[in-house]
Amino acid sequence: MGRRAPEHPARAAPPARRTGPPQAGPEPHAPPLGRMPRTDQLGSEPPPEAHRPLAATLRRLDDGSLALVVTAADAHLLHEATRSDTPVTLRVANGGTEHAARAALARGRRALADGPLGDAYASFTLAGVLAAGAVPELALAAYTAAADTAWAAGDRSACAAALDSALAAMSAPTHPLTAPSNTAPSDPPGTIKAGATPKPSNGHLHLRPNLSDPPGTIEMGGSPGARFEGNRPDTPDTQLADYLRGLAALLRESPAEAIAALRRVAAFEGDSPDALHRASAAALILGDTDAACRIGLRALAIARDRDRADLTARALEYLAYAEMRAGRHARARTHAREGLDEALRTGRANTAAHHRAVLALSASVEGDTAEVEAHANAALDTARRCGLGQTGALAEWALARSDLARGAPDVAAARLAGLVRQGHFGVRHLLLPCFAEAAALAGRKQEARAAARELKLWAASGLDRAAQAQLARVEALTAAPGTPPEAIDAHYVRAIRLHPSGSGDFERARTQLHHGKWLRRRRRPLLARAVLREALHGFERCGAVLWAEQARQELRATGGQRAAGEPRTPGALAALTPHQLRIARLVATGATNREVARSLSLSVRTVDHHLRNIFASLGVRSRVELARLVADTT
Structure with missing residues (x-):
């Protein structure tokens, strides 16, 4: 997921147990200690500097080990202690754990907005490890943010790990730290000596929603092991649990489980802007773009009304993308430009890159090649620098659609081939129809048919409502030699019937264009003209200039009359x-x-x-x- 800051773990293990909270402190620069000295070797007259407390942070590394990190100015003291076997005592200041977790969460949010996603993920997971047990609601927020970050980066395993940790944080009891067994009575409260293992107290988290409490109220107390029960299906808490389970099932490739959970998420009818944003995202994952746009607009309105600048930025990202997927290109462009202006004003480079990718996709429909390249290249520059896997895939998709519009399917196929083989797990299935079309037109029949077979499996999962129509078109384009013409014609007719009405003008017109071309080659000019005129009108309705020109050229090739308003050849x-x-x-x-x-x-x-x-x-x-x-x- 992009560059990783050296002081952060790339993966943090799920918070199955506490490993000792850190002291909040500045960003560390010292290497981790290989060994902690014993506490029974304290010299009789240590130098005065040895009595000065050091601000340090305890971090978990990739291999599961722990590292104590301090500032560069204090690093020499720990190196000297290591060489001379001077004892080191760790004392947790009151509130240190929560403070450090919130600091890590803030760092993650800054990196998510304007930095490498690898750094953001590391900070979020660190915040989850620090907060787990002591501040479970903070751990839940951190791991949920980590999952969203990994999704944006396209790191499937990291996303799955964060989702598992978020679900564990939602259901696990809290374990505040008390003095370990080898702490002397004279030690200050919160002291942890080297080699000691913290032990949990008897406090437990009990989520007990009362009718008088606002949704999501967290109360401490209750019996040990109390868990989130989800007694009220309409609460944001219950919906969040379904959202996490649905995404986890999706990554496990369990479509039935994912669909059931995400449908419950999308059915939320409360007024929590966060829950509405999740509902919109769930509808988009399920391919219900109309619902995603409708719910996304409501989430955006409430977020603005409540001055939620952070959520407003995310809601604009999802809304513009949903409108683009729904074929509402003018609306998508409006919201993407609004989001881009706001992102540039507030210094959110990663958010700006996403909006540029959506603007490039909209321009690829309209046929403005220069605008496509400008927005897509700007988005790709940020995506490559910061590890934005999803944004990069969308930008490449925009360039490929522009290649198809200008009659260069071989360039489009070459551009998409790598993304289809090992691209972003949340986008690659959406690219299959475009790649199969480009590969078929470019003469790469074997690759086109392989993409068609994979698209068939994706369509059968039920996770994308538009996939069945696109599959029928691809099956017509990739039909094997010797396939009866009636079967190919039936594929085209079925695709046209399955394209959604209203918002599906562009995709339906693309199918009609291919159908008309095929009919003309089969020497059926009258029927070809009728189909091509429908394609032309569809392209004109959504402002697809280059695509409309393709339809006009095909109409002229059939010997048809000029369309109304079409200029004569000069x-x-x-x-x-x-x-x-x-x-x-x-x-x-x-x-x-x-x-x-x-x-x-x-x-x-x-x-x-x-x-x-x-x-x-x-x-x-x-x-x-x-x-x-x-x-x-x-």
């Missing part, structure tokens, strides 16, 4: 046939004959033949002259 280009005009325009963009052939589903020899006739008709002798003529007459 000047010398009017001498070309519709098919020749399409080839000329593609060549003018810099496409090779092979790329033109793939884009138009022709053989390279056929393209060569048409290009010679184009040169003769227009009186040009090179591709450069052709490009200049096309530019001058457009």
Whole structure:
């Protein structure tokens, strides 16, 4: 998950037991101690400096061992103590554990907004380890944030570990520290000597929601081992438990369990903005983009009303992404621009990168290649620097869709191939339809069919409502040689029927475009024209300029009349046939004959033949002259 700060653990073990709370202190710089000296070797006259208390932090390392870290100014004292076997006594100041946990949580939030996600995850898990037992609600918040961070980074195992720890923090009893067994009566309260093991007191956490208490009230006391019972299914606490269980089941690839839990999360009807935000996220995971947008708007409104700046930023991120997924590109662009402006104003570089990725996706629909590249490259720059796996995948997706729109499926397939093989676990299934389409058009049939098989498994899981329509389109595009035409036609018809009405204009129009192309090649021009006109109208409704131009070119190739408002072909280009005009325009963009052939589903020899006739008709002798003529007459 990006660069890791050396003083943080990359993975913190779930808080199964206390290992000793740290003293809050400045950021450490000293290496961990390999051995703790014994306490029975205290010299009779230690130097005055030895009596000065040192602020230190106890940290868990990757291998499960503990390290005592101090400031650079105090490091020499511990090195000297190690060499001379001088005793070291650790004393926990009152409130030190909670203070250190909150400090780590604050560091995590800062890194999550504007730093490497590896650092954010390490700080969040550290806060969870420190707070577990003593401040369980703080541990729960820390581990939940760690899970969200790992999800954004695309680290599946780290996300699963954080979710398990969050669920443990939600149900585990609290264990405040008392003096260990080898502490002398004369020692100050809270003293822990080297080699001692803290022991829990008899206090336990008991979540006992009373009707008079606000949701999520935590009370101390009750019988040992008391757990979160979730007696009220409409409380944010119960919903949070379902949310954590649903995500954990998703990572375990248990779709039935995940769907059941996430549906309960999405059904929340209270007015807690945090719970509504989780409900929107759950609906989005389930592919119910309409519900995700509706709930996300409500969460955003309440967060703003309650001056929750932190939640407002997250709600805008999810809302813009949900609207993009729902096909509401204009609304997605509006919220993404609002979120981008706010993120830049408040110094949230990672949030800004996410909004840029959404803006790039919206621009890829509209066909603004320059805007796609500007936003996507800016998002990728931050994503690579800070380990934003999800943001990086969305930006690459935007570039691939732009490649498809301008008739370069081979470039799109090459861009997406790595992301489909080992990309972000929460995004790669969404990329499968786009990759399969690009690979099929680029002649990479084997890879396209492999993606279609995986997409079929994903669609069968029930976790994405849009997957069935996209699967039908992909099955038509990747049909094996010898497949009966009736079967291919049935795939297209089924896909068009399954695309959602209203917000699904773009995806439906893409299916209709492919269907119309296929019908034209099957020499069924009348039906092809009808389907292509529907595709053209769909692209025009959502402002997909380059895609609409593809539909117009296909319509002209069928011999159909000009669409209303479509300009006539100007000047010398009017001498070309519709098919020749399409080839000329593609060549003018810099496409090779092979790329033109793939884009138009022709053989390279056929393209060569048409290009010679184009040169003769227009009186040009090179591709450069052709490009200049096309530019001058457009």
